Amino acid sequence: MNVGRAKEIAESMDMINVTYEGAPVIIQHVDDNTKMARIFYKTDPEDEREVPVLNLIEE
Numbered sequence: 001m002n003v004g005r006a007k008e009i010a011e012s013m014d015m016i017n018v019t020y021e022g023a024p025v026i027i028q029h030v031d032d033n034t035k036m037a038r039i040f041y042k043t044d045p046e047d048e049r050e051v052p053v054l055n056l057i058e059e
Helices: 003-011
Strands: 018-020 023-031 036-041 044-052 056-058
Touching: 003 023, 003 056, 018 036
Parallel strands: none
Antiparallel strands: 018 023, 018 056, 023 036, 036 044
């Protein structure tokens, strides 16, 4: 995924299906400079992490 699309999804009110390493996630924030996204797993909202935007897949 590219940074622009990840930001659109993060700011959207719609539930857009995104996965990271095959697991469904929610994008909280995207950093333009580092091209990293703060995400959490839908099944475990406590498990927040920073991941490369390129590794996110829109389903």
